[in-house]
Amino acid sequence: MKVLTVANRKGGAGKSTCAAHLAIEAVTGGLKTILIDMDPQKTLETWWDKREEENPYLIDTNANDLTKAIETLRDKSFDLCIIDTPGDASQNAISGIKVADLVLIPSKPTAPDLSAIGRTISMVEESNKAFAFVITQGINRAKAALQAASVLSQFGAVAPSIISNRTAYANAMGMGSSACLLDKQSEEEIQQVWSFVKAKLFEERKSTKQKLIA
Numbered sequence: 001m002k003v004l005t006v007a008n009r010k011g012g013a014g015k016s017t018c019a020a021h022l023a024i025e026a027v028t029g030g031l032k033t034i035l036i037d038m039d040p041q042k043t044l045e046t047w048w049d050k051r052e053e054e055n056p057y058l059i060d061t062n063a064n065d066l067t068k069a070i071e072t073l074r075d076k077s078f079d080l081c082i083i084d085t086p087g088d089a090s091q092n093a094i095s096g097i098k099v100a101d102l103v104l105i106p107s108k109p110t111a112p113d114l115s116a117i118g119r120t121i122s123m124v125e126e127s128n129k130a131f132a133f134v135i136t137q138g139i140n141r142a143k144a145a146l147q148a149a150s151v152l153s154q155f156g157a158v159a160p161s162i163i164s165n166r167t168a169y170a171n172a173m174g175m176g177s178s179a180c181l182l183d184k185q186s187e188e189e190i191q192q193v194w195s196f197v198k199a200k201l202f203e204e205r206k207s208t209k210q211k212l213i214a
């Protein structure tokens with residue numbers, strides 16, 4: 001089981017929206033997926049409550065019990081665990097980062113969000129975790145999105161597609177659904193973001209191992 005944690009100390013960056021949409025993509029791709037919502041606001045859990053399908057599954061836990069909960073899940077044939085974290089540097093956020101195989105950092109392509117990104121990167125680096133970025137709530141190929149990608153790429157890999165600002169995402173969150181079912185363009189960009197994340201989670205270490213054997 002791989003653990004993907006979505007984190008950004010800045011509120012409203014698009015963490016919960018990102019976590020929900022990537023979970024649906026993972027499930028669509030056949031992965032048995034479980035969600036953990038470490039944010040007391042419970043945006044992800046509220047979205048999940050509106051769903052009828054059991055996959056993605058969800059468990060409740062807390063910062064003290066998270067490591068043990070992850071160990072238990074490893075014995076239960078889950079392929080992927082996605083953890084949503086609060087937009088702060090609380091124990092809930094840090095505990096979610098500590099158990100991650102990869103931390104995905106969504107960021108809006110705006111000056112205030114980009115200038116605050118260093119504090120999130122420091123928090124992730126303190127736990128010595130791999131991380132990558134995805135730009136959210138921007139306009140595809142607009143100057144701001146391109147500049148944001150250029151800034152973020154100095155620190156780490158950036159997803160090849162942004163998650164655009166579309167009402168389909170907000171609507172989907174309110175319905176326990178995915179924007180991919182409502183809108184073709186959302187589907188295309190979420191598929192690209194998921195392929196990027198999936199490769200980082202499941203394939204990169206494998207390819208290193210193959211090179212060593214060869």
Ligand SMILES: Nc1ncnc2c1ncn2[C@@H]1O[C@H](COP(=O)(O)OP(=O)(O)OP(=O)(O)O)[C@@H](O)[C@H]1O
Binds near residue numbers: 012041043165
């Ligand atoms: N791609 C998008 N297009 C349009 N609206 C979006 C998009 N992503 C997020 N939003 C909206 O922006 C707001 C914040 O999004 P979200 O809850 O995902 O952010 P967050 O980082 O989880 O916030 P918090 O730090 O409060 O947990 C919500 O109202 C959500 O519906």
Ligand SMILES: [Mg+2]
Binds near residue numbers: 039
């Ligand atoms: Mg949230």
